[in-house]
Amino acid sequence: MAQRQLAARRTRRRKSTTRTGKGRWRAPDLVRRDSTAARLNRKWFGDGTEIGTDEGKLQLASVLELASRRVLGFSLSDHHDADNAYGALAMAVAVRGGQVPGVILHTDQGGEYTAGLFRAACQRMGICQSTGRPGSALDNAVIESWHSTLEFELRSLQHFATKAQARAAVAAWIEDYNHHRRHTACQRMPPVAYEQLLAERGEEAA
Numbered sequence: 386m387a388q389r390q391l392a393a394r395r396t397r398r399r400k401s402t403t404r405t406g407k408g409r410w411r412a413p414d415l416v417r418r419d420s421t422a423a424r425l426n427r428k429w430f431g432d433g434t435e436i437g438t439d440e441g442k443l444q445l446a447s448v449l450e451l452a453s454r455r456v457l458g459f460s461l462s463d464h465h466d467a468d469n470a471y472g473a474l475a476m477a478v479a480v481r482g483g484q485v486p487g488v489i490l491h492t493d494q495g496g497e498y499t500a501g502l503f504r505a506a507c508q509r510m511g512i513c514q515s516t517g518r519p520g521s522a523l524d525n526a527v528i529e530s531w532h533s534t535l536e537f538e539l540r541s542l543q544h545f546a547t548k549a550q551a552r553a554a555v556a557a558w559i560e561d562y563n564h565h566r567r568h569t570a571c572q573r574m575p576p577v578a579y580e581q582l583l584a585e586r587g588e589e590a591a
Contacts, residue, residue: 410499415515416491420527422452425583426485429457429477430528431492433465434535436555438545445555446470446497448477448490449528452583454568455576456531456559457481461552467500474503478510486511494519534562 422428428451436443444465448458457480460472478485490507492498494516507514517524539558545551563576571579 412514412516429490432528434532438551446473453576453580467497467502470497489513491515
């Protein structure tokens with residue numbers, strides 16, 4: 386790398402967008418930093434991050450499948466709230482055919498995930514909510530890592546003049562990630578291809 390005058394890109398600490406809910410309700414930690422899943426639809430991770438544009442910030446909410454590292458759902462909104470988080474969750478459930486009873490959704494304790502609207506949606510869909518400890522990035526490290534990749538490869542390299550440009554770029558990047566990005570956790574296969582392999586082996590969700 387020195388001979389080619391190459392240098393590793395410096396990591397920048399991601400600004401936390403978590404707004405802890407003020408109510409007393411908290412879901413138990415059902416994951417406990419276990420970042421393994423042999424089958425699909427056992428553990429999902431949810432989180433949010435900001436996308437800057439000249440027209441102001443967009444809030445990206447995402448839902449990631451642990452077994453394949455596929456981004457199942459995402460939503461972009463002007464607001465960091467339960468509606469945006471629900472949008473990402475609804476997309477993830479739709480991708481899985483509308484039925485995901487028993488799946489664990491692990492998130493931080495942000496107000497968007499502890500809000501009554503989001504909790505009711507999870508109950509209606511048969512989703513078990515799980516939350517990590519306040520201020521502990523390691524409890525949600527899987528999706529934090531994915532947002533870090535998005536930061537390095539999209540947000541830090543592209544300038545968005547409009548929110549429309551950002552929306553299109555994020556959607557295209559996620560599509561490419563799901564179908565073409567090889568992942569060490571997926572036997573060096575892209576997430577969608579790895580899910581197809583699991584289905585062929587009969588290891589998909591029951």
